Amino acid sequence: MSGRIASTAAEWAARLDAGPLDADASARLDAWVRADPRHQGALYRAQAAWLDLDRLASEHVAAERAALAAGREPEAAAPPVAAPTPPRARRARLPAGRLAAGLTAAAVLAGGGAWFLADRPPTYESQVGEMRRLVLADGSVLTLNTDSAVVVRMAKDRRRIALKRGEASFEVAHDASRPFLVTAGDLTVRAVGTAFDVRLRGGRVDVAVTEGVVELSNAGGRAGPPRRLAHGAAAEARDGVVAVSPMPRQVAEQRLAWRDGLLIFQGESLAAAAAEFQRYDGRKVVVVGDALAKRPVFGVFRTNNLDGFAEAAATLGARVEHRDGAVHLVQTTAP
DSSP states (O other): OOHHHHHHHHHHHHHHHHSOOOHHHHHHHHHHHHHOHHHHHHHHHHHHHHHHHHHHHHHHHHHHHHHHHTTOOOOOOOOOOOOOOOOGGGOOOOOHHHHHHHHHHHHHHHHHHHHHTTTSOOEEEOOTTOOEEEEOTTSOEEEEOTTOEEEEEEOSSOEEEEEEEEEEEEEOOOOTTSOEEEEETTEEEEESSOEEEEEEETTEEEEEEEESEEEEEETTSOSOSOEEEETTEEEEEETTEEEEEEOOHHHHHHHTGGGGTEEEEEEEEHHHHHHHHHTTSSSEEEEEOHHHHHSEEEEEEETTOHHHHHHHHHTTTEEEEEETTEEEEEEOSOO
8 A cells, every 4th residue: 555545544534533524525535435445445544543543542641650650660662452442532633644654653553462472362352332443463454343352363474363252344454475364153264355244143153245355164064165255245154054145235334334333224123123232232122012023123323322222113112111221112002
């Protein structure tokens, strides 16, 4: 990726952090992203680097305060391990030039623990309701969905990511000499330079490819030889069997809307929608009434707006009750 692209991406990342763009700026950003397939990835990296710079700064400040409180001299910053990203409202805003200058350092440091502690590969986690972007040492971008965890192992001949729980999206930096391997349950996804999403839930693994091609292999034994999955396709692996299906653009947008903090429902049952919302909120969602549970839901919701979702459910014939630390959607109309 050229320095000019990285610099422009850094400037856009800084502008996006400062607040919503006006119509003219939004149109210019859209035009820039569409002008070159490398631009979208560059913008992701710039935004992720911004988050990592904030996280590193927060960790360093905390370490300095702890050292001073103990009467010691603050130590030099070490390669980081997993830590929650500071809330957006608390992030200090840096001029675009400073952000651009720090891109390379942030990219190296964010994954540096994998090299610094070779015998203790770092685990990165997100909390319930948190989405977290990290730039790995090789320049790849890893985005964790709510309540997710990965273990990162970087070596000279390959890059290994183990998804322990939840969901993660990957934008892989091209390096033909070092395959990028993601394991989730019995399934292994192999890529060189591409973008894809992996979700682990119980004994099921879902994979969606949004750019390039990946290769799927399954240790369960019944999937046969490795299968290739190209852009615009999805796969479901369960009990050693891998099923591949096309993924239309509308389905892809719905499936990956979480990266923008959104949930999109296009006819899913209220019970299924409530279960999905529950992943992003510490409160349990209980749907009372079989007929209510089966009613279809249409709409776009913020992942952090469970109360708004509950209000929408009321229009389907539900009474909203908040008790025992849970949100109860109780059927009020006849089946």
